[in-house]
Amino acid sequence: MTAVREIEFRDALREAMSEEMRRDKRVFLLGEEVAQYNGAYKVSRGMLDEFGPRRIIDTPISESGFAGLAIGAAMMGLKPVVEFMSWSFSLVAADPILNNAPKMLYMSGGQFGCPVVFRGNDGAGGQLGSTHSWCVEGLYSNVPGVKIAIPSNPYDAKGLLKSSIRGDDPVFFLESERMLGNKGHVPEEEYVIPFGQAKVLREGTDCTVASWGRPVHFCMDAAEELAKQGISCEVIDLRTVRPLDIGTVVRSVRKTSTCVVVDQSWSFGSPGSELASQVHRHCFDDLDNYVHRVHTADVPTPYATNLEQDYLPNARRIAEAIRSATYNL
Amino acid sequence: MGLFAANSRRPFGDGGARLPSVIDPMTSLSNAPTGQPAVTDVHAKVYGDVDHLQAPPVRAEIPAAKQLAWLRDMLLIREFEVRCMQAYQEKKIGGFCHVYIGQEAVAVGCTAAVRHEDPIVTAYRDHGHALARGMDPRHCMAEMFGRIGGCAKGKGGSMHMFDRANNLYGGHGIVGAQTPLGAGLAFACKYMDEVIDGGRNTRVALCFLGDGALNQGAFHEAMNLAGLFDIPVIYVVENNGYSMGTAIARGTTMAHSLVTKAAGYGIDGYVVDGMDVLGVYADMKRIADKCRETSRPAFVDMRTYRFKGHSMSDPRKYRTKEEEDVFEADDPIGRLERQMKASGALTDESFKAMQKSVREQVRECVAWSDASPVPGPEELLTDVFVEPWGPYPGSTQPEMNGGTPNMPGTKTIDVKEDLL
Numbered sequence: 038m039t040a041v042r043e044i045e046f047r048d049a050l051r052e053a054m055s056e057e058m059r060r061d062k063r064v065f066l067l068g069e070e071v072a073q074y075n076g077a078y079k080v081s082r083g084m085l086d087e088f089g090p091r092r093i094i095d096t097p098i099s100e101s102g103f104a105g106l107a108i109g110a111a112m113m114g115l116k117p118v119v120e121f122m123s124w125s126f127s128l129v130a131a132d133p134i135l136n137n138a139p140k141m142l143y144m145s146g147g148q149f150g151c152p153v154v155f156r157g158n159d160g161a162g163g164q165l166g167s168t169h170s171w172c173v174e175g176l177y178s179n180v181p182g183v184k185i186a187i188p189s190n191p192y193d194a195k196g197l198l199k200s201s202i203r204g205d206d207p208v209f210f211l212e213s214e215r216m217l218g219n220k221g222h223v224p225e226e227e228y229v230i231p232f233g234q235a236k237v238l239r240e241g242t243d244c245t246v247a248s249w250g251r252p253v254h255f256c257m258d259a260a261e262e263l264a265k266q267g268i269s270c271e272v273i274d275l276r277t278v279r280p281l282d283i284g285t286v287v288r289s290v291r292k293t294s295t296c297v298v299v300d301q302s303w304s305f306g307s308p309g310s311e312l313a314s315q316v317h318r319h320c321f322d323d324l325d326n327y328v329h330r331v332h333t334a335d336v337p338t339p340y341a342t343n344l345e346q347d348y349l350p351n352a353r354r355i356a357e358a359i360r361s362a363t364y365n366l
Numbered sequence: 367m368g369l370f371a372a373n374s375r376r377p378f379g380d381g382g383a384r385l386p387s388v389i390d391p392m393t394s395l396s397n398a399p400t401g402q403p404a405v406t407d408v409h410a411k412v413y414g415d416v417d418h419l420q421a422p423p424v425r426a427e428i429p430a431a432k433q434l435a436w437l438r439d440m441l442l443i444r445e446f447e448v449r450c451m452q453a454y455q456e457k458k459i460g461g462f463c464h465v466y467i468g469q470e471a472v473a474v475g476c477t478a479a480v481r482h483e484d485p486i487v488t489a490y491r492d493h494g495h496a497l498a499r500g501m502d503p504r505h506c507m508a509e510m511f512g513r514i515g516g517c518a519k520g521k522g523g524s525m526h527m528f529d530r531a532n533n534l535y536g537g538h539g540i541v542g543a544q545t546p547l548g549a550g551l552a553f554a555c556k557y558m559d560e561v562i563d564g565g566r567n568t569r570v571a572l573c574f575l576g577d578g579a580l581n582q583g584a585f586h587e588a589m590n591l592a593g594l595f596d597i598p599v600i601y602v603v604e605n606n607g608y609s610m611g612t613a614i615a616r617g618t619t620m621a622h623s624l625v626t627k628a629a630g631y632g633i634d635g636y637v638v639d640g641m642d643v644l645g646v647y648a649d650m651k652r653i654a655d656k657c658r659e660t661s662r663p664a665f666v667d668m669r670t671y672r673f674k675g676h677s678m679s680d681p682r683k684y685r686t687k688e689e690e691d692v693f694e695a696d697d698p699i700g701r702l703e704r705q706m707k708a709s710g711a712l713t714d715e716s717f718k719a720m721q722k723s724v725r726e727q728v729r730e731c732v733a734w735s736d737a738s739p740v741p742g743p744e745e746l747l748t749d750v751f752v753e754p755w756g757p758y759p760g761s762t763q764p765e766m767n768g769g770t771p772n773m774p775g776t777k778t779i780d781v782k783e784d785l786l
Binding site for chain 1: 485487516517518519520521522526528529530535536537538540543545546547548549550551552553554555557558560561562583584587588590591594595748749750751752753755756761762763764767772773
């Protein structure tokens with residue numbers, strides 16, 4: 038029996054990009070510090086050596102320019118992967134990524150698609166303050182025409198990124214600086230993970246806990262803690278919020294009759310509010326309580342460690358929400 | 367009519383190869399009737415200088431057949447736009463509509479100067495580029511009528527003309543948005559030729575923008591990237607003197623010398639008289655050839671004039687009738703008509719016959735568009751994603767491209783969005 042191979046999240050991302058670049062010359066990577074610096078977060082370490090400067094391209098700090106350049110290249114049939122050092126910096130590229138990429142196919146009546154992947158760190162990185170801690174899924178999931186993946190572990194990250202690069206539509210791929218060093222099982226053999234397929238991480242009978250990205254880990258912590266108190270949680274990792282695998286959540290809620298949605302973006306008009314709304318609609322007669330939601334606090338991201346901790350979804354707040362939803366207060 | 371390299375203001379190469387203009391603006395200056403504004407004074411007021419009028423005239427052999435084709439192309443755009451304005455008044459066209467009248471020589475001369483395989487992208491005043499590039503005017507008009515026969519099945523509208531077969535990458539409504547895309551198109555050409563096919567780059571991209579786009583950040587980022595990465599894109603600034611109602615000098619620094627902006631990015635800049643189609647062709651041909659050869663970007667201050675308002679609702683209170691008269695007296699169609707008649711390539715009769723055939727073509731195009739059905743309700747959900755999922759059935763090409771599904775082999779994503 039061979040040992041289970043464990044690699045870091047950043048290695049999984051790099052493997053996905055490198056494998057796809059080996060199989061398809063149309064794929065290239067561009068972004069700030071991706072080449073000579075080996076990646077601001079070492080995601081692209083070694084890729085310049087393997088693929089050379091024509092395919093691993095350092096850009097100036099010019100998000101609007103290089104995001105638009107990638108979209109133009111994608112319209113011509115190339116498959117760019119654009120690294121945003123942080124999705125917080127994508128805000129200055131709002132016009133190309135929101136007005137061009139998702140709408141090009143529609144506005145051109147099916148003539149020009151935009152097979153481009155934008156990827157980078159999303160969410161609070163740890164005391165980065167308000168401008169660098171954006172959870173852009175709150176804004177961007179509102180826009181039709183893009184697919185959005187928010188993986189929580191190296192295995193999903195690799196499979197979903199390969200699927201993103203092979204696809205024909207624009208993808209926003211949201212990673213987390215806080216998870217890049219996380220290790221997890223990633224097999225040697227090739228695999229891809231399709232969009233729109235949630236994964237049940239833990240089966241349970243009392244409460245459905247649905248989340249994506251980094252907070253999935255806090256949900257698992259809360260479920261572990263509550264299990265000791267006799268509360269059985271079913272934890273679902275949505276993995277992609279567009280498409281959103283509502284079916285898996287609904288099947289679970291019809292079993293548990295309660296639901297907690299955990300979303301690290303702000304609460305007002307968010308993927309979490311959308312999911313809760315859909316659960317209310319599809320499980321109106323199944324629910325014993327309203328769908329509870331745990332989000333970041335509805336304030337700009339604070340700097341101080343203690344305030345930032347309180348601001349983010351965490352196991353304590355998630356556990357409180359589950360107890361409330363299941364009338365175990 | 368002039369072609370000057372940035373900064374040095376020296377003629378480019380041997381000064382280009384063009385036919386002499388029959389009407390010499392410098393001569394007409396001295397002939398200006400008392401009380402009328404001098405041509406050069408008006409041009410200087412609009413553009414800040416008259417560099418574009420001062421290139422030495424040179425001879426060239428542009429075959430009469432080509433000139434006739436360009437004359438007809440310009441007439442077609444003019445007539446098409448007149449009919450657009452009429453259709454807008456009749457409420458057949460909705461939303462925003464920006465006509466190209468006065469600027470015809472730019473789209474016609476520029477597209478003639480590059481190869482059909484060279485990609486083109488432009489802003490929202492895009493009907494002229496679409497027609498010059500070879501789009502059937504029926505598909506252009508039907509698009510504005512919101513009909514299924516439109517180039518984008520009626521989903522794009524006046525500002526969003528796309529034509530894959532003719533390598534037209536839009537029609538973009540946000541000022542300056544197309545400038546990074548233009549860099550991307552040229553980047554892709556070079557990447558495909560050099561990285562994928564292992565050969566030498568053979569294509570250039572033309573990216574048109576208005577003078578108003580010069581003040582957008584996207585333009586400056588695109589210029590920096592193009593200069594940095596040796597991207598073979600030519601930025602053609604259709605400098606008509608006004609961004610909507612704001613005279614260029616009120617919104618743009620160094621308005622009298624836009625090429626200085628290119629110099630800041632290490633990009634060659636040229637000033638071209640955009641009212642002279644033969645000059646536009648000759649100058650752009652040389653600029654494009656150089657761009658193709660060196661893979662270096664270029665910037666063109668293409669001096670032109672929009673005869674009508676910014677859009678259908680613009681009363682043009684920000685400029686004088688006298689100023690408009692000066693430009694209309696030397697409009698690009700009239701100028702070529704006079705030149706060709708002088709050289710014997712055109713007669714009164716043949717010109718009238720051409721006008722008649724253009725009128726008939728555009729009349730037929732309006733009738734065709736009127737008869738084209740509105741898009742069916744299923745079109746609401748198509749073309750959002752290439753890969754079908756949930757409520758989205760995938761994507762198909764418009765009728766003008768055969769109407770076939772995009773990526774027919776693509777796997778459908780299995781998501782049940784509606785469980786009821």
